[in-house]
Amino acid sequence: MGKVTATAERTIDAPADRVRALVADYTETRPKILTEAYRDYQVSEGGTGAGTVARWTLQATSKRVRDVAATVSEPAPGTLVETDANSSMVTTWTVREAGERSLVRIQTEWEGAGGIGGFFEKTFAPGGLKRIYDDVLANLDATAKESA
Helix, strand or coil: CCEEEEEEEEEECCCHHHHHHHHHECCCHHHHHCCCCEEEEEEEECCECCCCEEEEEEECCCCCEEEEEEEEEEEECCEEEEEECCCCCEEEEEEEEECCEEEEEEEEEEECCCHHHHHHHHHHHHHHHHHHHHHHHHHHHHHHHHCC
C-alpha cells in the first residue's frame, strides 16, 4: 500500500474572504458546486466550516463508488479538512489570497490498495479525481461571480 494523492487548483476571480465563506458553506454553496459525480449529499451536523458532518456518494468511475462520511476541521484560516470516517481519505481545501483574486486548491490523499490493483489505482485515480475537482472548481468560480 502507498499513499495516493489527487490535486486540483484554480484561480478564482473573487477576494479570498468571499471564496473562503463559499467553500465553508456546506449547506447552500456546496450542493451548488458539486458535479454529477456526487450523489445523495446531505449535511447531518453543523453546516458552516469546522464541526460540519456531511455525507455523500462519490461515483469516481462506473466501478469506483465511495460512500463518504466527512467531518470537517479547520486547522488554519482558509484551510478546511474533510476526514472520511469510512476510509483513509482526507480532502483538504485551501483558499489563499492572490492579489484581488483567490487561489483554491483541493487535495485528497488516501492509502491505496496493494499489488497490481494498487498500481492501477495510483496510476489512474489521481487523474480521474482531478477532472472531477476541476469541474467543482469551475462551478465554484461561477458561484463566486454570481455572489459578487
